[in-house]
Amino acid sequence: MKEQKSLNNMSKNDLHHSCSYAGRYMTEPIPKYTLPEDSLPSDLAYRLIHDEISIDGRPGQNLATFCTTWMEPEADKLIVEGIHYNLADEDEYPHVIEIQERCVNMLANLFHAPSTEHGGAIGTATIGSSEAMMLAGLALKFNWRDRRLKKEKPVDKPNLVMGNNVQICWKKFARYFDVEPKYLPLEPGRYVITPEQIAEAVDENTIGVCAVLGSTFTGEFEAVKEIGEALTKVNDEKGWDIPIHVDGASGAMVAPFLYPELEWDFQVPLVRSINVSGHKYGLCYPGIGWVIFRNKEALPEDLIFHVNYLGGDMPTFNLNFSRPASGVLSQYYNFLHLGHEGFTNIMRGLKANSDFIREEIIKMGEFDILSDDHSLPLVAWACKHNRPFTAFDLSDKLRERGWIVPAYTMPKNAEKIACMRAVVREGMSRDLAENLVRDIRWALEILNKLKPRNAAEYIYLENLQLEKNTGIC
Numbered sequence: 001m002k003e004q005k006s007l008n009n010m011s012k013n014d015l016h017h018s019c020s021y022a023g024r025y026m027t028e029p030i031p032k033y034t035l036p037e038d039s040l041p042s043d044l045a046y047r048l049i050h051d052e053i054s055i056d057g058r059p060g061q062n063l064a065t066f067c068t069t070w071m072e073p074e075a076d077k078l079i080v081e082g083i084h085y086n087l088a089d090e091d092e093y094p095h096v097i098e099i100q101e102r103c104v105n106m107l108a109n110l111f112h113a114p115s116t117e118h119g120g121a122i123g124t125a126t127i128g129s130s131e132a133m134m135l136a137g138l139a140l141k142f143n144w145r146d147r148r149l150k151k152e153k154p155v156d157k158p159n160l161v162m163g164n165n166v167q168i169c170w171k172k173f174a175r176y177f178d179v180e181p182k183y184l185p186l187e188p189g190r191y192v193i194t195p196e197q198i199a200e201a202v203d204e205n206t207i208g209v210c211a212v213l214g215s216t217f218t219g220e221f222e223a224v225k226e227i228g229e230a231l232t233k234v235n236d237e238k239g240w241d242i243p244i245h246v247d248g249a250s251g252a253m254v255a256p257f258l259y260p261e262l263e264w265d266f267q268v269p270l271v272r273s274i275n276v277s278g279h280k281y282g283l284c285y286p287g288i289g290w291v292i293f294r295n296k297e298a299l300p301e302d303l304i305f306h307v308n309y310l311g312g313d314m315p316t317f318n319l320n321f322s323r324p325a326s327g328v329l330s331q332y333y334n335f336l337h338l339g340h341e342g343f344t345n346i347m348r349g350l351k352a353n354s355d356f357i358r359e360e361i362i363k364m365g366e367f368d369i370l371s372d373d374h375s376l377p378l379v380a381w382a383c384k385h386n387r388p389f390t391a392f393d394l395s396d397k398l399r400e401r402g403w404i405v406p407a408y409t410m411p412k413n414a415e416k417i418a419c420m421r422a423v424v425r426e427g428m429s430r431d432l433a434e435n436l437v438r439d440i441r442w443a444l445e446i447l448n449k450l451k452p453r454n455a456a457e458y459i460y461l462e463n464l465q466l467e468k469n470t471g472i473c
């Protein structure tokens, strides 16, 4: 969200691109916030923009994001080729739509959707997991409303049960779509929700439970199978039909390859829908996500619109309409090119690198590890108590060497814990991981020479960060 600037308060320099190329290309300042009166040569417009973004963080050293920062040149080619195909124009681009359908099928099979149950799985490409989970959340809400109306019960107080560790998209969903969020508390040392908490929190107005496969905060997987068992008991006792949605933004493309024995997907009977970000461990650039519904019953007909103004009958159930086909094409490219074998090899490589970083961080003796080693390929840690520096100091120091390793406070009830997280993605080689470890040791050497802080000062500083920090979501 960006606000309109008050141009009156801005200096001439802020308002214009100055003659940065010493008169070779431009002799007059070019306005930044008002549409320029005159045209610019294309190469100059390109160069101004290219140069401006080139000073942002280096993608290879950005360990904050889960999103892909490198793809193969063949994928880049397909992305450019697909950019002008509009995914909304189903009638005009049937082959692109067919490719989307193949991806949905591949994911449904990967997630063990039973093909014979109520017409089999159904799904769509989305812009990311946020759009995907909004569609799934709406399906939960509509299905709950229909069940209640059939029993002539009120439908004015829907709620959704989830942990305090959910990503911001869930908070948005609750507010945008008028659903009461029932956040279950975490505590220092426990950063995922438990089946017992869920069994206690649900009621007749619960539209569903969200279980996260790969917490944004620590990468941990919530115990979907055990949550399913606890919820089945409650459903049976009370005569309810509360389903589970799995937020597999990151984990849904990790678990099938690293932990094939883990039951977290449609093998758990109460799991009705799953979202996954193609642009995270689906190994595509930002702009692609997926939502897969267990079967046609899980997606209420009310969410599907039929339009005919692009020719033919076109069922649509996305929040966005027009969007480029590039994400779908690049996802299909990864599926075809890598296959099960390729994804498995890559995920094992990422895990080996995150295990290496984890071991080295443990050896430093300065940190408590917060992530577990049976989840996403990342390492999350907190500084041990009474160090002369905080996680925020270390994060700042690492910036000097180009590393973006975020520091953030854990969610409510565990907010006294300040955490750092290094996400291992495909661009991180073992060499880079070794460099990171070396630079953390370098930073520690300097930070440890700081005057030891007394406890009161330490608490003051942490609280200051708590006030400033809005978390990573």
Ligand SMILES: Cc1ncc(COP(=O)(O)O)c(C=O)c1O
Pocket: 066, 127, 128, 129, 130, 131, 167, 169, 212, 214, 215, 216, 247, 249, 250, 277, 289
């Ligand atoms: C667990 C989880 N859910 C949802 C999202 C939102 O995903 P997207 O950025 O694809 O909209 C994220 C993003 O980091 C996430 O970690």
